[in-house]
Amino acid sequence: MSTSCFRDWGAFKPIVSFASGGIQWKNGVGEVTSSIGYSFTQNPSPRLTVFYTQTRPGTEEKRDLNYFIELATVPCRFGGFQYWFICPAVKNGVSCHRRVMKLYLPPGAVYFACRCCYELTYRSCQEHDGRLAKLAKNPLAVYALMNSPNPRDQLKACKAALIAKGIL
Numbered sequence: 001m002s003t004s005c006f007r008d009w010g011a012f013k014p015i016v017s018f019a020s021g022g023i024q025w026k027n028g029v030g031e032v033t034s035s036i037g038y039s040f041t042q043n044p045s046p047r048l049t050v051f052y053t054q055t056r057p058g059t060e061e062k063r064d065l066n067y068f069i070e071l072a073t074v075p076c077r078f079g080g081f082q083y084w085f086i087c088p089a090v091k092n093g094v095s096c097h098r099r100v101m102k103l104y105l106p107p108g109a110v111y112f113a114c115r116c117c118y119e120l121t122y123r124s125c126q127e128h129d130g131r132l133a134k135l136a137k138n139p140l141a142v143y144a145l146m147n148s149p150n151p152r153d154q155l156k157a158c159k160a161a162l163i164a165k166g167i168l
């Protein structure tokens, strides 16, 4: 299993305004391979409740999951804000709490978690953070990226700015 299959399979779009619904993931020939239901509430804090049925690998044993994922509001470049997930995973008794734009549910896994928790691309996580930390110390470079027409650059600048402010 390659990490690219997790990426295609588990990419989870950030939630903006809807209240409830479902998300389906399809394979190459358009068959639905997995689906979840969700509901979004603002009270007592922004959160996304997800529900899905998980089949234990190699068995027919099914398990119904229903839990919530807290959302963080992260300010955007032109005012307003965007929701980011707060990774709900607990590893070795320590909560992850990373703010992420994607959560993953690799085949056989039970709960959604960020890619660092699943160590999908552990090394690149480290390198990525290092690069962003370096960028955060260079306000001019952050400013230049913010004005880039490339949304990826803008996102990088946004993350670096949050690191500089000690939020991320």
Ligand SMILES: [Zn+2]
Residues within 6 Å of the ligand: 087, 088, 089, 096, 097, 098, 113, 114, 115, 116, 117, 118
């Ligand atoms: Zn995590």
